[in-house]
Amino acid sequence: MAEKLLEISHLKQYFNIGRPNQVKAVDDVSFDIYKGETLGLVGESGCGKSTTGRSIIRLYNATSGQVLFNGENVHGKKSKSELKKFNRKMQMIFQDPYASLNPRMTVADIIAEGIDIHGLAKTKKERMERVYQLLETVGLNKEHANRYPHEFSGGQRQRIGIARALAVEPEFIIADEPISALDVSIQAQVVNLMKQLQREKGLTYLFIAHDLSMVKYISDRIGVMYFGKLVELASAEDLYKNPMHPYTKSLLSAIPLPDPESERTRHRIMYDPGMHNYNDNEKVEMREISPGHFVYCSDKEFEQYKGQYKK
Numbered sequence: 386m387a388e389k390l391l392e393i394s395h396l397k398q399y400f401n402i403g404r405p406n407q408v409k410a411v412d413d414v415s416f417d418i419y420k421g422e423t424l425g426l427v428g429e430s431g432c433g434k435s436t437t438g439r440s441i442i443r444l445y446n447a448t449s450g451q452v453l454f455n456g457e458n459v460h461g462k463k464s465k466s467e468l469k470k471f472n473r474k475m476q477m478i479f480q481d482p483y484a485s486l487n488p489r490m491t492v493a494d495i496i497a498e499g500i501d502i503h504g505l506a507k508t509k510k511e512r513m514e515r516v517y518q519l520l521e522t523v524g525l526n527k528e529h530a531n532r533y534p535h536e537f538s539g540g541q542r543q544r545i546g547i548a549r550a551l552a553v554e555p556e557f558i559i560a561d562e563p564i565s566a567l568d569v570s571i572q573a574q575v576v577n578l579m580k581q582l583q584r585e586k587g588l589t590y591l592f593i594a595h596d597l598s599m600v601k602y603i604s605d606r607i608g609v610m611y612f613g614k615l616v617e618l619a620s621a622e623d624l625y626k627n628p629m630h631p632y633t634k635s636l637l638s639a640i641p642l643p644d645p646e647s648e649r650t651r652h653r654i655m656y657d658p659g660m661h662n663y664n665d666n667e668k669v670e671m672r673e674i675s676p677g678h679f680v681y682c683s684d685k686e687f688e689q690y691k692g693q694y695k696k
């Protein structure tokens with residue numbers, strides 16, 4: 386079994402939006418992320434994917450729950466140097482590469498920000514050499530260093546965002562819908578770059594997306610979120626072959642099919658959360674339907690799902 390890099394247990398992130406209203410953005414979510422893997426996290430807009438990512442790397446103080454990184458507690462009281470250490474090991478790439486890059490900074494300064502904070506270059510020359518190297522790593526070049534974000538295309542900006550994340554040599558990167566804002570023709574390029582970097586640097590990814598189309602291609606395992614809960618978690622292959630939770634089935638049925646004949650007859654499955662009709666004394670939790678494949682369900686549903694599972 387692969388080594389665990391992150392262990393997320395019973396993570397809750399509630400937001401108070403004026404009493405008595407509370408948004409349970411992440412509501413008791415548990416999963417592990419293994420070293421060197423890509424874990425895809427999918428679900429419709431507003432289901433809590435970004436909040437999960439942000440809570441993991443402590444952009445928010447979690448309402449409750451635990452996050453271990455290499456066995457060390459990420460949350461709780463931390464000294465400045467401990468925080469700095471975590472910040473270096475965990476980086477984030479954002480959906481909108483334009484909003485996340487300071488328009489008044491040159492590409493070199495954007496990329497070197499982490500290098501400066503963490504003192505990773507001793508001289509100005511070394512700093513610039515690192516920047517040039519990083520630009521090359523992400524498929525840009527030296528000439529781009531003194532330009533500003535607006536001079537680049539969306540795909541190039543996302544490459545700058547990736548270079549900025551890589552600058553501090555992280556182990557773990559949360560990519561929050563990194564390709565959602567890009568033209569379809571550019572999406573594959575960015576995903577391929579991420580895959581290549583993962584192989585070269587042994588990176589671990591949490592890859593967030595709102596649909597299942599690109600996620601299968603990049604993910605080793607996929608987690609499906611619905612309304613603050615993780616409802617299914619499985620290897621990418623098994624999730625597509627054996628979707629158990631009705632919400633997963635509905636997400637899968639939303640993917641357009643390349644074959645026109647199949648696309649014409651594609652049956653879109655709608656999910657109605659009311660269908661579960663759980664009563665108060667039923668225990669609803671993640672249950673393991675086959676090794677490594679978990680589905681959020683009651684005991685009764687679990688028995689039904691077992692009957693549907695294709696070996």
Ligand SMILES: Nc1ncnc2c1ncn2[C@@H]1O[C@H](COP(=O)(O)OP(=O)(O)O)[C@@H](O)[C@H]1O
Pocket residue numbers: 400401402408409410428429430431432433434435436437
């Ligand atoms: N800072 C915040 N304050 C209040 N509510 C928030 C905040 N961030 C997210 N939410 C709410 O939490 C829920 C999950 O949001 P988010 O994690 O952004 O979903 P996703 O990334 O899956 O689209 C949404 O209902 C959203 O409105």
Ligand SMILES: [Mg+2]
Pocket residue numbers: 431434435436561
């Ligand atoms: Mg989001």
